[in-house]
Amino acid sequence: MKLVVVIALAGILLILVRRNVLQVDLSFPLFVALIVLGFASMSEQFIDWVAARLDILDAPRAIILIAIAILLGIVAFLTSAISRLRHRQLMLVRFLAQAVLDAQERANSDASNSVS
Numbered sequence: 396m397k398l399v400v401v402i403a404l405a406g407i408l409l410i411l412v413r414r415n416v417l418q419v420d421l422s423f424p425l426f427v428a429l430i431v432l433g434f435a436s437m438s439e440q441f442i443d444w445v446a447a448r449l450d451i452l453d454a455p456r457a458i459i460l461i462a463i464a465i466l467l468g469i470v471a472f473l474t475s476a477i478s479r480l481r482h483r484q485l486m487l488v489r490f491l492a493q494a495v496l497d498a499q500e501r502a503n504s505d506a507s508n509s510v511s
Contacts, residue, residue, distance in 0.1 A: 401433035425469045432461060 408426055435441045436458045445461065446454035 398437065401430065401437075404433065405430045425465055425472065428465050429462065432458065432465065 408430060412423070442454045442458055446452070446457040449457050449460070451457045451460070
């Protein structure tokens with residue numbers, strides 16, 4: 396059952412990349428790390444090895460902690476991306492407001508020149 400879940404997640408990730416919903420940039424390795432961790436966590440030897448390296452007594456918690464760390468990395472990256480998008484949106488709104496103001500000023504100056 397675990398294998399089916401991990402393969403399904405890998406398939407969904409592949410579909411998202413192929414449809415350009417998920418861009419292959421800095422966040423992609425984090426998603427791939429989750430998939431690799433999913434496959435690796437099916438091995439009891441790997442779980443025990445990671446738990447021994449991290450000095451954790453309960454072996455499955457080691458995998459959960461690694462998954463949480465990867466997810467926190469994804470959240471941090473997405474937060475940064477949203478902040479950049481918000482900044483670009485504000486710059487675009489300012490640019491458009493300035494363009495509308497300039498157009499209104501030209502229209503008012505043209506109207507006053509034609510009346511004189």
